[in-house]
Structure formats: C-alpha cells, structure tokens
Amino acid sequence: MDSADGSGEKKTARRRSSERVLQRDPERTRAAILEAATKEFAENGMGGARVDAIAERAGTNKRMLYHYFGDKERLYLHVLEEAYVAIRTAERELHIGDRSPKEGIGELALFTWRYFLKHPEFLSLLGTENLHRARWLRQSVRLKELHSHLIGELSQVIARGKAEGVFAENADPLNVYLTIASLGYFYLSNQYTLSTIFGRELATPENLDAWERHIVHVTLASIAA
Amino acid sequence: MDSADGSGEKKTARRRSSERVLQRDPERTRAAILEAATKEFAENGMGGARVDAIAERAGTNKRMLYHYFGDKERLYLHVLEEAYVAIRTAERELHIGDRSPKEGIGELALFTWRYFLKHPEFLSLLGTENLHRARWLRQSVRLKELHSHLIGELSQVIARGKAEGVFAENADPLNVYLTIASLGYFYLSNQYTLSTIFGRELATPENLDAWERHIVHVTLASIAA
DNA sequence: CCGGCCAGTAACTAAACAGTTACTTGATGA
DNA sequence: TCATCAAGTAACTGTTTAGTTACTGGCCGG
Numbered sequence A, B: 001m002d003s004a005d006g007s008g009e010k011k012t013a014r015r016r017s018s019e020r021v022l023q024r025d026p027e028r029t030r031a032a033i034l035e036a037a038t039k040e041f042a043e044n045g046m047g048g049a050r051v052d053a054i055a056e057r058a059g060t061n062k063r064m065l066y067h068y069f070g071d072k073e074r075l076y077l078h079v080l081e082e083a084y085v086a087i088r089t090a091e092r093e094l095h096i097g098d099r100s101p102k103e104g105i106g107e108l109a110l111f112t113w114r115y116f117l118k119h120p121e122f123l124s125l126l127g128t129e130n131l132h133r134a135r136w137l138r139q140s141v142r143l144k145e146l147h148s149h150l151i152g153e154l155s156q157v158i159a160r161g162k163a164e165g166v167f168a169e170n171a172d173p174l175n176v177y178l179t180i181a182s183l184g185y186f187y188l189s190n191q192y193t194l195s196t197i198f199g200r201e202l203a204t205p206e207n208l209d210a211w212e213r214h215i216v217h218v219t220l221a222s223i224a225a
Numbered sequence C: 001c002c003g004g005c006c007a008g009t010a011a012c013t014a015a016a017c018a019g020t021t022a023c024t025t026g027a028t029g030a
Numbered sequence D: 001t002c003a004t005c006a007a008g009t010a011a012c013t014g015t016t017t018a019g020t021t022a023c024t025g026g027c028c029g030g
Helices: A026-048 A051-057 A062-069 A072-092 A101-118 A120-131 A148-163 A173-189 A191-198 A205-223 B026-048 B051-057 B062-069 B072-092 B101-118 B120-131 B148-163 B173-189 B191-198 B205-223
Strands: none
Touching: A026 A051, A026 A062, A026 A072, A026 A120, A026 B026, A026 B120, A051 A062, A062 A072, A072 A101, A072 A120, A072 A148, A101 A120, A101 A148, A101 A173, A101 A205, A120 A173, A120 B026, A120 B120, A120 B191, A148 A173, A173 A191, A173 A205, A173 B173, A173 B205, A191 B120, A205 B173, A205 B205, B026 B051, B026 B062, B026 B072, B026 B120, B051 B062, B062 B072, B072 B101, B072 B120, B072 B148, B101 B120, B101 B148, B101 B173, B101 B205, B120 B173, B148 B173, B173 B191, B173 B205
C-alpha cells in the first residue's frame, strides 16, 4: 500500500504556469503525433519506442496521444498503415502498364529503390513489424485491398512481355516484385552491419548508384527470354 | 522518499526454501544464458528483450547473468558475435574455391539460403542490430578478421570464372554476395508482412523450394558472360 | 450570455524494469 | 579440518514506463 495516508489536499497545489497558449487545432495535433510516432517507432522499434518521447517530439503531451489513438499499439498500427498507403499511392502514379514491358519493369525497379532510399523509416517499420510476425498488420482492415492493384498491373506487363517474346514463359509477377524489393531492402536496411563487417561504406553516392543499376540489370536478366 | 521508515530487521526474514539444488557447473550455466539470450533478443529485439525473461529461460537468475556478462548490452554483443562466428565457420566448410566457378557460386547461394532458413534467429539479430545502425557490432573487436575469408575465396572463384569466360568481366565479388544474401534475407525476414499483404503464404515447402531455385538462377544470370 | 463540451495541460500512479545487495552452499587445497 | 572462494539464490531498490486523473480555458448553440 502506497497511498494509505488519506490526505485530501494534494490536488489543490497544481496549475502554476498560466501563460499557456491553447493550440485548438485538432487536425494539426493529430498529424504532428502521427509524424512524431513514425520517427520514434522507426528509430527504436515497438519495444524501444517511448510514448513520452512521441508526445514531446509532437510538441504535445500524452493525454492527446491517448485521446486520438487509444493506446501505443493502435498508434503504431496507424503509423504502419499510413506508411503502406503512402508507398502504394506513389506507386500507382507510375502507370507501369502504359510502357513497354522492359521499360515498365525497369521503372518499377527504379521507383522502388528510390522510394526505399528516400524513406528509411518505411523499411524500419517493416523490419519491426516482421520481428513481431505481422502481429499488428494482420489486424488491419484498411490494408486488404491496397496491394492487389500492384500485382494486377505487374501481371499485365509481364503477360505482354511474354506475348512479345522478351520475357521467359515462367516469369512470375510476385517473384519479380520480390526480387526488386529484396535487392533494395537488404542493401539499405542492412547497410550498417554490412559496411562494418566488409569494411566498405555502402552508402556513398557512387555505391548507391552502382547498386541502382545492378537492381535493374538483375531484375531484367532474371526474366529475360 | 520511500524507505524513510528505518527498520533494521527486514533482511533477517529471508532464505526460506532450503531444499535447493546447486548447479555448480559454470560452463553449462554460461551456455544456457547465451542460448536463452539469443532467443529472447531474436524474438523481441534489444528494446523488447527482458533480462528477467532471459534468466528464467536459462533456468537461472539475474545475478549469474550479470556475473558472466556484465550487463544487458554486453550480453547482447556476445550473442551477436556468436551468431556471426557460427555462420562464417559453417561457410568455410564449403570450400567453394575447390569447385568449378558456376558450381561454387551456386553452392554458396544454396548454403546461404538454407542457413538463413534454419537460423531465423540470425536474421532477426541482424535486423535488430541494423535498426540501431550497428551500434554494438561496431564496438566488437572479435569480428574484424572474421569476414575477409569469405570475400577472398569468392574473389578467387569469380576471377577463375572470368578467365574461363563463363562470368562477365564486370562481375564483382561483394555484389555477388549481396545479391545472394538480399534474395534470401528479404524473403524470409519479411515473409510475415508479405504473406499478409499479398494473401499468399510464402513459407510453404513448395514456395520455399521455388525461391531456392530462383536465388540460384538469378545469381548466376546476373553474372553470366 | 452562459453552460456544457472539446482541446489541451501537467501531475500522478501502479507496474515493470535493469541492475544490486545480502546472503547460502559446497568443493578444494593449505 | 576449516578458511576461502567460486557458484548460486532471491529479495530489494531506484528509475522508467504506459496509461490515468484532475483540472483549465475558450468557443458555440440555445
């Protein structure tokens, strides 16, 4: 028992700083929390992220965080969902179906690589989510439909490539995407251990450029007729 | 202040269970802690791992853990170092230099894939370490020499392949290893989110087998003359 | 023009946590 | 044969953490 002493006067001494500015902009506060949470979860993972740190980074306090998002886990799921929506939305803009097969696949590879490069927090969130075996993603209802468009468009491009005789008959859309994503994800997400053990800095502009070309080359070579 | 009440008799009431069996086997205890820590860190990451949980999994208590390894961070570094030593040691046994170039590269790809498949905890530890930008690995003194052998042998095989005219002149040893590791690492470490978003279970025996063949094919295609 | 309601604040709490301390046990070698 | 010391136990402590509570202030519909 800690609070056995029943004093009824401890709450009267609060509220001292009075020159406080009320924000009164719910949308802005919500967005600030989401952005701060994205950074905190990406940098520290689910287990390492601190709710206090998120509130402070967002320039608000925990009460608002719990008010808008319920708890730490639901906030994390929101962050993850937003990250997926962002990449899939940008990806749609490519319209890879409108190009020649080789160009379409090449463009998808370039886009994916450059997106990963510009959004390390996305890679990090994926890593965290996979550490936990997609525990939170599985609960998401928003994300079931989001990814079918990519595979659909990719299937069309590959089918056209086969008809034109430029792609091998056994080329598979999911395999092609996994190949592109593998080569980009691993190079970037594991760059720190790789640079350390092999004694070669992978993140120099030259090496990044060389790997970009490598991804496009390998992807196209893997499905060449 | 919590312990303001200065009672001097709180320590006399300890030590009640007396039918305790003393292990008295330091090597076994140390190994049990290391194994338990490997699992705990792999499952929960650095931030999520619990020292109490490690002690319990090892069938011992925190005192021994701190006695043998100093603190949580040094224990984690030991785990990481052991994991690297294990894969590099197994890798050496391959002697890829003793085979034909194509066979050597193919065997390295097969070995790497199968090792990743059998040791998910290794992939997980890499993920955790990279989340923290190799913060602990960088401090390791044991690991500087460990990896040069792999690149050395790989360089020889590739040079021989070029001389024999079966590999392209611009084939690079590090790129080849990164290609192999990328394709294996991403497929396995990200299988949970991938299976969820694409609605296709990646871990079935058939799909694993198909991806194994894919890795060998892609790796060889990427450096074919 | 005012009462309730929503955005917001900061102190609080119970539980969990890494790390420590006080103590026990038994084998060993002087 | 007994002092010593490595191996081991479990309770303890100070701090951090997720989540809660008590309260403030200004806008808006009646």
